[in-house]
Amino acid sequence: MPYSLFACRIRLTSVIVFLLLTAITPTFADDRSGTIDGLKTLDDHFPFHVPETVDGWHERAAQLRTRVQVATGLHPMPSRPPVEATIHSLVKKDGFTIEKVFFESMPGHYVTGLLFRPADSNGSPTASKRPGVLCPHGHGGRMMRHDTKTINALIASGDELYVASGSTAKLARCAQLARMGCVAFIFDMVGYADSVQLSYEFAHRRHTPRACEIVPGKNAPWHFFSTPADARLQSLMGLQTFNAVRSLDFLETLPDVDANRLAVTGGSGGGTQTILLGALDSRVRVSFPNGMVSTSMQGGCACENCCLLRIGTGNVELAALMAPRPMAMTAADDWTQDMMTDGYPELKRIYGMLGVPGNVFCEPLLQFKHNYNYVTRRVMYGWMNRHLGLGLDEPIVETDFESITDDEGAVWNDRYPAPSVRDEQHEREVLTWWDEQNRELLENALGSKATSTEFNRLVRPALEVLFDVEMPASDQVRIELDKSQRIGRDHSMQSGVVVDRTTGRSIPVQTISSAGADSTKQRRADRPDVVWINTHHDESVSTYDKLPNDIRDHVESGHRVWIVGTPEKNDPSVDATIASKQPMNPQPRRASAAFTFGYNRPLAVRRCGDILAVIAVAVESSGSQVNLISTSGAAAFALPAAAIAGSTVADANIAVDRFRFGDLRHQDDAEFVPGIVKYGDVDALAAWRAPHRLKVTGDREGQYPTARQIYSELGSENQLRIE
Structure with missing residues (x-):
């Protein structure tokens, strides 16, 4: 096709879809340029930011090669017997x-x-x-x-x-x-x-x-x-x-x-x-x-x-x-x-x-x-x-x-x-x-035969490509809170947003604590902050009795609780978009998810990054580790967030409720992540968390052979609980 017609068609499609969906789509930053842009299409600008040093380039090049291998489905490389031509x-x-x-x-x-x-x-x-x-x-x-x-x-x-x-x-x-x-x-x-x-x-x-x-x-x-x-x-x-x-x-x-x-x-x-x-x-x-x-x-x-x-x-x-x-x-x-x-x-x-x-x-x-x-x-x-x-x-x-x-x-x-x-x-x-081929090649990295060596060689690098977000540095996040207000008899609440400069996203948060709780970093170390991923709030928590019992128990015990929403939840039109299976990312899709997810992180990955940003703020504010709790519906981004956060999260309690990425039937499901079924689904995400403490609720113990194997091999089997 002549270039002029080809380019015009792509640009026209991009403009039409962009105009239709821009109003309902959250924006994020180009991680490497630091500027806030709309979601990428194949016809956008893709600058090459050269690292300052040779070592920096070698590190970046290794990451990119892994990305190419994973993205093309060639990690690990399928069997290549001698060619008989x-x-x-x-x-x-x-x-x-x-x-x-x-x-x-x-x-x-x-x-x-x-x-x-x-x-x-x-x-x-x-x-x-x-x-x-x-x-x-x-x-x-x-x-x-x-x-x-x-x-x-x-x-x-x-x-x-x-x-x-x-x-x-x-x-x-x-x-x-x-x-x-x-x-x-x-x-x-x-x-x-x-x-x-x-x-x-x-x-x-x-x-x-x-x-x-x-x-x-x-x-x-x-x-x-x-x-x-x-x-x-x-x-x-x-x-x-x-x-x-x-x-x-x-x-x-x-x-x-x-x-x-x-x-x-x-x-x-x-x-x-x-x-x-x-x-x-x-x-x-x-x-x-x-x-x-x-x-x-x-x-x-x-x-x-x-x-x-x-x-x-x-x-x-x-x-x-x-x-x-x-x-x-x-x-x-x-x-x-x-x-x-x-x-x-x-x-x-x-x-x-x-x-x-x-x-x-x-x-x-x-x-x-x-x-x-x-x-x-x-x-x-x-x-x-x-x-x-x-x-x-x-x-x-x-x-x-x-x-x-x-x-x-x-x-x-x-x-x-x-x-x-x-x-x-x-x-x-x-x-x-x-x-x-994938099942055979990953046999010793996933499932009951998994070893930590093979998991780290084959699965961990792939998961780092799939969920390529990290906890931002303290100078890359900031919190903007309203004045404290009293809720209930002895509790105070603040509402606001955590702004993540690495992604450009503003994450709605509320903090709730006992009015008499000691707020100094030194004295809060034995009562870590709790980051609670609340996926079911139709409105902000305005009264103390709206909190679940376990969250109120944490507050009563002197813990400060960070209630994390999602940016998309603030816009009912986005909820309608998810429900109708319309694309969350405006792209000239042309019947292939690759035109969306080849250039943009899936929604679940962006939400994972949101959780990490709130954890970073909570750690900076309290000066100690935090605990992570998620309600049903957040497993797709709460599990990888717990894994990526590592020891920064002392205890992770994730409600999986039998969720499996492999059960999703549409690429525009909010939880869809390309490649995750190949690399072990939620079982691999739980294993990724090892050796740190993890409690999975609403699921069956026998459904986590990889996590059981990896935790056991690391001598941390008592750190994994499945209820």
Whole structure:
């Protein structure tokens, strides 16, 4: 789709939805910029804030790599046995050859593509092996062919040089790389060319949910884009990323390929895949992600988005995970147009800090629209020549070749027929295998076989991505309270808000204490403040007799009680939004939760952050640990808050009442958190709290095998109570 139409559609959708929902949606801050903004859409601004030190960058980079792994569903990485590829139907061209390839990236799911080799290579091991270049093609498909009118216009504008090769521009770079002495593999994105098991419309033109995505029951099969799939971080983007990793596996093991000289280059959607491979896979030694390294539009297709991926980050920072390895790109008259002043300087700073300033480059080609045209390819050829050690004279001029016909590019034929299992049946098979892999790989991290070592290695880092909030420092929160007023005979109450500057949220609170209670920090240490999460208040507590008995008991015993509301509860229209299952986050959703939760924290995570902010204020005010109590309906954010707070909370009493994230049927449920079912649901959140004191009420003891195991192993089994 032309960029101008594409961008207009996204921006129009964003504006319409924003105008409809802004009035009912709480705002929050971009954590890293410190400014209060509306909720993010893919078309917003994603600045890269470079850390001050190399150590700071290494710490940030490690966090981001974990985020990419978790978000794409590849933490832990599914099984990758040796690739058993079928390579067939050699086609000879001037200076290069083409062979057709298919292999299973996972049982029953096939990756297809074309393998380009230099004409003098027969695929056998040689004394001097050749670099391998992986070429994700991007939208349009590897066999995309310009018609006569289009190619003539591209030649006239300077985008292309030749009618024949320029008509199939995605193949042109593979042919030229082979002529330069590389082995190049261009593989199909899901739904394009010979990747026929999932349709193009399903993968790249989603606008409305399918009936099969509405899962009727807890144990029913699910499909991509459904709530159970997102709760397990099973996404189309994750599938494509795994296909790319497996394609690199295939390329690496070819007998004529030098596994120490692997490169990746793709444009547009292929540029997105190139960014992710550079972030995930250290085997990538040289990268040229074109058309998507930008602080602006982040990728408009469902195949370029998954939940959690770009929360607090964006494509430029994700691309920086390639550092210090060589990476180059171009800027064009599209969403990359500001790269020379916003994005590229930050990349240069990172590479300079790492001592390799020459390993990053961006060429401004603003005279061209969104492209991977001849001029851009020429920049790429020089980059690959220098950093893959090809030793060729520059400039490298791409030469024409006879057009590659559709038959020459077709992988499936009478001898090798296309797979017959497709569409919804194939989805179920892929998702079932993926889920079984996760269960097997997490077997020693979750459940009755869990060990603290495996839990800390696999589950804890994932939970830190899912609930990526922390207790703010004392100088990042403040409390604004009204004057104290008397309620009941001997009790005082104050109402107000806790303002969390890290998120921009104002959390309604009330404090209630005995009028004669000693308020000094020193004398309150044996009577810790109690933070009470009250999810059922339709109005503020105005009389003492409205308090539950256990809360009144705490007040009578000399504890100060902080009653915590939620910002959304102050607006009845938000309650109506939740009840009607309308999205809490204004996004151009386009039938995928990833357009919301790929850029914004879920409501439950934001509420978790609210609790931590109130705990921080209570600790600062009292000078000691606090206790945490939650009523029914708060488990989704109270349990992770107790875990994150750690020893700051002396005793956590959480009413779970048999709540399970896995029972949710809609991504717009207020409690929905992507990925939490994969990583153990409430059982894992309870285990995350270990070894600190935790009481779970309204549930069955046998439903917490992970928590029991972890607490027991740490010698803290008496700190966990389930009633």
